[in-house]
Amino acid sequence: MKIKHLLAGGSLLALSTLPVAHAGATLDAVKAKGFVQCGVSTGLPGFSATNDKGQWTGLDVDVCRAVAAAVFGDASKVKYTPLTAKERFTALQSGEIDMLSRNTTWTLTRDTNLGLNFAGVNYYDGQGFMVHKSLGVKSATELDGAAVCIQAGTTTELNLADYFRSKGMKYTPITYDTSDETVKGFEAGRCDVLTSDQSQLYALRIKLKDPNSAVVLPEIISKEPLGPVVRNGDDDWLKVVRWALFAMINAEEMGVTSKNVDEVRKTTKDPGKQRLLGLSGIKGQGLQIRDDWAYQIIKQVGNYAEAFERNVGQGSPLKIARGINALWKDGGIQYAPPIR
Amino acid sequence: MSDASSEKAPAAASFWRDPEKRAWLFQVLVVAVVLALFGYIFQNTLHNLEKRGISTGFAFLNNEAGFGVLMSLIPYDETYTFGRTFLVGLLNTLLVSAIGIVFATLFGFIIGVARLSSNWIISRLAALYIEIFRNLPLLLQILFWYFAILPLLPHPRQSIELGEAVFLNKRGMYLPAPITESGFGWVLAALGVAIVASVFIARWARHRQDTTGQTFPVFWTSLGLIVFLPWLAFGITGFPLSWEYPELRGFNFRGGITVIPELFALALALSIYTAAYIAEIVRSGIQSVSHGQTEAAYALGLKPGQTLRLVIIPQAMRVIIPQLTSQYLNLTKNSSLAPAIGYPDLVALFAGTTLNQTGQAVEIIGITMGVYLTISLSISAFMNWYNKRMALVER
Ligand SMILES: N[C@@H](CCC(=O)N[C@@H](CS)C(=O)NCC(=O)O)C(=O)O
Numbered sequence: 001m002k003i004k005h006l007l008a009g010g011s012l013l014a015l016s017t018l019p020v021a022h023a024g025a026t027l028d029a030v031k032a033k034g035f036v037q038c039g040v041s042t043g044l045p046g047f048s049a050t051n052d053k054g055q056w057t058g059l060d061v062d063v064c065r066a067v068a069a070a071v072f073g074d075a076s077k078v079k080y081t082p083l084t085a086k087e088r089f090t091a092l093q094s095g096e097i098d099m100l101s102r103n104t105t106w107t108l109t110r111d112t113n114l115g116l117n118f119a120g121v122n123y124y125d126g127q128g129f130m131v132h133k134s135l136g137v138k139s140a141t142e143l144d145g146a147a148v149c150i151q152a153g154t155t156t157e158l159n160l161a162d163y164f165r166s167k168g169m170k171y172t173p174i175t176y177d178t179s180d181e182t183v184k185g186f187e188a189g190r191c192d193v194l195t196s197d198q199s200q201l202y203a204l205r206i207k208l209k210d211p212n213s214a215v216v217l218p219e220i221i222s223k224e225p226l227g228p229v230v231r232n233g234d235d236d237w238l239k240v241v242r243w244a245l246f247a248m249i250n251a252e253e254m255g256v257t258s259k260n261v262d263e264v265r266k267t268t269k270d271p272g273k274q275r276l277l278g279l280s281g282i283k284g285q286g287l288q289i290r291d292d293w294a295y296q297i298i299k300q301v302g303n304y305a306e307a308f309e310r311n312v313g314q315g316s317p318l319k320i321a322r323g324i325n326a327l328w329k330d331g332g333i334q335y336a337p338p339i340r
Numbered sequence: 341m342s343d344a345s346s347e348k349a350p351a352a353a354s355f356w357r358d359p360e361k362r363a364w365l366f367q368v369l370v371v372a373v374v375l376a377l378f379g380y381i382f383q384n385t386l387h388n389l390e391k392r393g394i395s396t397g398f399a400f401l402n403n404e405a406g407f408g409v410l411m412s413l414i415p416y417d418e419t420y421t422f423g424r425t426f427l428v429g430l431l432n433t434l435l436v437s438a439i440g441i442v443f444a445t446l447f448g449f450i451i452g453v454a455r456l457s458s459n460w461i462i463s464r465l466a467a468l469y470i471e472i473f474r475n476l477p478l479l480l481q482i483l484f485w486y487f488a489i490l491p492l493l494p495h496p497r498q499s500i501e502l503g504e505a506v507f508l509n510k511r512g513m514y515l516p517a518p519i520t521e522s523g524f525g526w527v528l529a530a531l532g533v534a535i536v537a538s539v540f541i542a543r544w545a546r547h548r549q550d551t552t553g554q555t556f557p558v559f560w561t562s563l564g565l566i567v568f569l570p571w572l573a574f575g576i577t578g579f580p581l582s583w584e585y586p587e588l589r590g591f592n593f594r595g596g597i598t599v600i601p602e603l604f605a606l607a608l609a610l611s612i613y614t615a616a617y618i619a620e621i622v623r624s625g626i627q628s629v630s631h632g633q634t635e636a637a638y639a640l641g642l643k644p645g646q647t648l649r650l651v652i653i654p655q656a657m658r659v660i661i662p663q664l665t666s667q668y669l670n671l672t673k674n675s676s677l678a679p680a681i682g683y684p685d686l687v688a689l690f691a692g693t694t695l696n697q698t699g700q701a702v703e704i705i706g707i708t709m710g711v712y713l714t715i716s717l718s719i720s721a722f723m724n725w726y727n728k729r730m731a732l733v734e735r
Contacts, residue, residue, distance in 0.1 A: 086696045093394060093701070114699035115394035135591070145590040147511055152679065152688065153696030157407040161418040164408075172511075172592065173408040174602075175693070176682045185682065188490040189510045190601070192591050232393040 026098055026230070026237035027071075027288065035077045038064035039097040042082040042178050045203045046312040046320075047103050047123075056080045059311040060101040063122055063228045066244040066301045067099065070293035075300035084178050086153035089114055092231060099241055100229040103200060105155045110229075117234075119241040121227040122304075123312075124324045124333060126220035127159050128198035130205060133215050135192055140219040144169040149182050149191035151175070156196050159222040183207050186214075197224045202318045240287050247294040249336035250276060251303035253327055258302040265295060276339050294339065304334065385702060400698045401426070407693060410684050411600050422694050429689035430711060436607050436685065437672040437715075443611035444671060445664075448618025455623045466619065473616040479677055481613055486605035486681040493601070496592050505585055513599040514586035523580035530573035531566065538562035602683035606675065614671045621663045625656035657730045665723035669716045676712070686711060 030036055040048035040060055048058040056064075056078075065075040081097050092100045093115055103125075104110075106118040131137045140163075150156050152175045164171045174191050176182045183204050186194040194204065198220060205211050228245065230238050251257070254273055256264050265277045275281035276294050283291035290296070301307060304327075312320045326332025355361055389396050401423035408418055413431045416424060455466040473481070490510055494500060499509040507514040538561075545556035574581075586596030629652050637647040678685035679692055691708040695701055 086692050089696060089699055090701050093392065093699070109697070110699070112393065113395040115389070115392040143591075145592050145594065147592060152693050157693065158697070161406055161408045165418060171408065173410055174682050175410065175684065175688065177679045177688075177692070181680070181682070184487060185490075188487060189493075189495055190490055233391060 024234070024236040024288070026234045027240060030071060030098055030237070034072070035079050036064060036068045036071065037079050037081060037096070037098045038067075039081045039083045039088055039091055039100040039102055040064070041102045042084055042180070044103065044179060044200055045206055046199070046316055046318045047203065048080075048082075048101070057311065059123060059307055060103060060226075060228075062248075062301050062307040062311065063101045063241075063245055064099065066248060066297045067241055069296040069300045070240060070244045070247070070287075071289050073290055073292070073296045075296070084153070085151050086177060088153075089116065092116065092229060095231070098230070098237070103197060103226045104229055105197075105224045106227055107155060115232040116229050117232050117238050119228045119230060119238055120245045120336075121225040121334075122245055123199060123226045125197040125199050125224035125226050127156055127195060127222040127224060128201050128220055129217040130186075130194045130201045130214050131192060131217060132186075132189075133213055137192075137217070140217050140221070141167065141169075143171065143193060145171070146193050147172040147174060147191040148193045148195055149174050149176065149186045150195055151179055151182050152177055154196070155222070155224065160195055163221045179204060180207075197226070199312065199318075199320060202320060203312075206317050236288060240289060243287060243339075244293075244297060246336035247276065247297050247339065248301070248304040248307060249327070249334055250339055251294070251298045252305040253329070253336070256298055256303060257306055258299055261295060261298045272338075272340075281340060389702070395698070395700060396703070398703060400700055400703075403698070405694070405697075407697070409689060410682065411598075411603065412684075422690075422698065425694055426686070426690045426707070429684060429686035432684055432689075433672075433675055433678075433686040433711075434715070436603060436610070436678065436683065437675050439603075439607040440610035440614065440671050440675065441668050443607065444614035444618055444667070447611055447615035448667075449622050451615060451619035452622025452626070455619055456626060470616045470619050473612050474620075478609065478613050478674055479680060482606060482609040482677055482681055485609045486601065489605060490601060496588060499588070499593075505583070507586055507588075507593055509593075510601070511592055511598075512601055513604070514593045515597045515599070516583040516585045517595070517597045519582045519584055521580040521582065523577035526573045526577050527570050527580075530569040534562075534565040534569040537565055541565075600683075602678075602681050605681055606678055606683045610671050610674060613674075614667055617667050617670075618664065621660055621667065622656075625658075625660035625663075626652060628659045629655045654730065658727075661723060661727045661730060665720060665727075668719050668723065672715055672719065673712060 038061075040056060040058075043049045044058070046058055048056060048060045051057050061078075061080070064078045064080070068077040069075040071077075081091060083091050083097075083100075083102060088100055088102055088104065089110070091097050099119075101122075103123070105125075106121065110116050111118055129140050129143070131143075137143065143164075144167075148160060148171050150160060150173055157173070157175065160171070160173065172191075174185060176185055179196075179200070182194060182196075185191060187208060194201070194214075196204065198216065201216050205214055205216065208214055228241050230241055251261075254270070254276060256273060256276065261277070264273055265279070268274060268277070268279075271280065277298075278284065278290075278292040278295055284293050285291075287293065302310070308322065308325065309315045312318045313322065322330070322332060324332050325334055328335040386396060402421050404418075405420055405422050405425045406418050407425075409416055409425065409428055411432060412428045413435065414424075414428060416428050451466045451469055454462050455470065457463045457466070493508065493510045496509045496511055499507040499514075501507055505516045538558075541556075541561055542558050545558045549555055584595050586593040586598075633651055633655065634647055637651045638644075642650065675685060676687040679688035682688070686708060691704055695704045698704070
């Protein structure tokens with residue numbers, strides 16, 4: 001905690017002394033130092049968490065890796081900074097990290113007053129509730145008077161207040177700093193309900209000693225478009241991050257995967273795929289990075305479908321269905337502008 | 341006059357040789373440089389914040405907070421402003437610090453005296469206590485008390501009850517809340533009269549002792565007054581007080597007063613930790629008074645209790661108070677570990693959630709630092725005043 005205060009103090013100092021950034025400052029700095037400093041969560045299975053080998057993995061981590069692959073041709077050129085919900089924006093504003101990829105909801109306040117820019121949406125989410133099975137609660141409308149565990153500094157705190165107020169119900173918020181403490185508080189019975197973005201509920205549920213002792217309620221009470229964030233006023237960098245994500249989504253749409261990308265690159269006659277893989281079109285010129293940037297992303301990180309299934313979908317313990325995160329042509333709302 | 345000025349002229353020429361003037365010049369220069377540096381940092385910060393599109397200023401204090409808070413000593417809900425959350429957090433910080441200071445002092449004095457006990461076991465136990473709690477990180481202790489106690493408590497529906505008035509469960513301790521009715525003012529008035537009377541009795545007794553040497557049982561008389569008078573008023577006005585009992589509704593208890601486990605665990609951890617230091621301070625204070633003083637007091641015919649109260653403690657206090665002050669300051673500052681267990685103190689509510697929701701780090705951290713500085717300086721000032729009163733007057 002003391003260290004956190006120091007950090008906050010340090011960040012403040014950094015805010016005051018950093019020279020004012022010119023448009024391409026972050027991209028130049030990243031190229032010069034040779035890695036991307038990426039802010040992630042302190043541990044949220046499926047989105048950003050360390051595996052048993054101590055490597056960071058997850059859907060959010062894959063965005064960081066995609067950016068590194070695009071800039072350096074090497075997805076491993078990332079350094080991670082674990083951040084709680086409370087710390088994340090100060091860390092980004094002060095320049096401690098180059099980008100934030102930490103299940104962060106795109107809102108008006110954050111996009112404007114906080115001096116941030118959202119690069120896109122890598123997961124469309126909504127807030128849900130998880131309760132102890134023993135309570136026998138079937139719907140969020142039965143939660144009047146409940147004690148609710150939440151994490152500080154999230155949209156979750158605000159949505160919760162809105163929801164109970166609009167339903168004329170009362171609640172007691174118990175606000176912890178980290179998701180670990182939130183889970184512990186819930187497990188110890190300090191609260192009846194744990195609320196957060198629904199995807200995170202599934203992730204936190206598998207952190208419980210007995211995941212079957214809790215159920216996720218059907219209600220979704222908010223819109224939570226989660227995506228990578230960069231600082232305001234640095235358009236070049238914003239575009240690199242944005243198009244790294246778009247490349248993954250476009251690759252899925254074109255059926256290019258990490259497995260077949262080499263094959264496709266050799267044989268394809270499809271002009272769309274040729275542009276994607278840097279064989280024609282403006283290649284890396286517009287983004288001021290390598291020509292095969294999208295090829296490197298697909299080769300090393302995979303397309304959006306691969307990343308989704310590996311981290312949060314059927315290939316993971318979370319087993320989240322694609323739902324609205326399916327591509328637009330499959331009935332979802334994931335949609336990326338064309339690479340041309 | 342003209343004489344004087346003509347004499348001054350050569351002095352002015354050797355301005356650089358005059359150490360006093362030179363010192364002044366350098367002082368002024370240093371202050372100017374420091375101010376300029378701060379001014380530069382301030383301007384640069386504003387400029388950078390603006391460039392990055394980060395809001396500045398204090399207007400956010402009037403915006404609606406929009407989030408709920410676990411515990412508040414003043415009325416609060418989501419529709420109040422960020423300015424209000426600041427107050428809520430500040431009061432919660434003051435509350436836990438005050439509770440911590442009272443209990444740390446109490447535990448500390450008991451253990452410090454026990455440490456000096458001639459009973460081997462008691463003094464060893466006190467030493468063990470001191471060594472354990474002084475050497476474990478405070479954050480760990482806070483987390484321990486919180487997450488160790490929680491699982492032991494029952495769920496609300498199986499609460500531990502005390503006469504259907506007091507309930508204890510994972511959500512906290514629920515106590516009946518007193519509701520005052522008309523006429524209760526008399527009880528308070530009686531209490532006031534009793535306190536004023538006690539002060540006068542104390543003065544009169546001291547005066548009498550100074551002039552005649554006779555002592556008067558001031559403590560017991562005052563205690564009697566302070567207890568008896570309000571009760572008398574309470575009885576005469578027909579017991580104008582009723583209780584609001586907590587009752588289980590739905591998931592949790594409602595009504596009454598709630599002591600949340602976060603407050604309990606934090607206050608407990610702070611008191612136990614700080615008490616270990618205070619115990620050592622008390623021990624060193626008492627040991628600093630030479631044994632000859634005790635022997636001299638006995639030779640004058642003072643009883644052991646009187647010796648402790650009138651001879652040892654006043655002298656020990658001179659050593660104890662300055663160090664006690666710094667422990668109180670530490671405790672108050674350490675209370676900022678509150679967010680670790682979700683106690684809604686100033687750091688959690690204001691420097692935490694409010695900062696995150698508004699993004700105005702510079703203003704909020706600035707205000708928060710200002711508050712801790714003010715609290716610390718106030719405690720310091722009070723203790724210095726108290727120290728002056730306790731210090732031996734050299735004659
Ligand atoms: N999407 C929301 C919530 C994000 C959030 O922090 N969720 C918690 C879930 S309890 C989390 O991911 N915690 C992980 C951590 O603190 O490392 C926001 O942007 O405010």
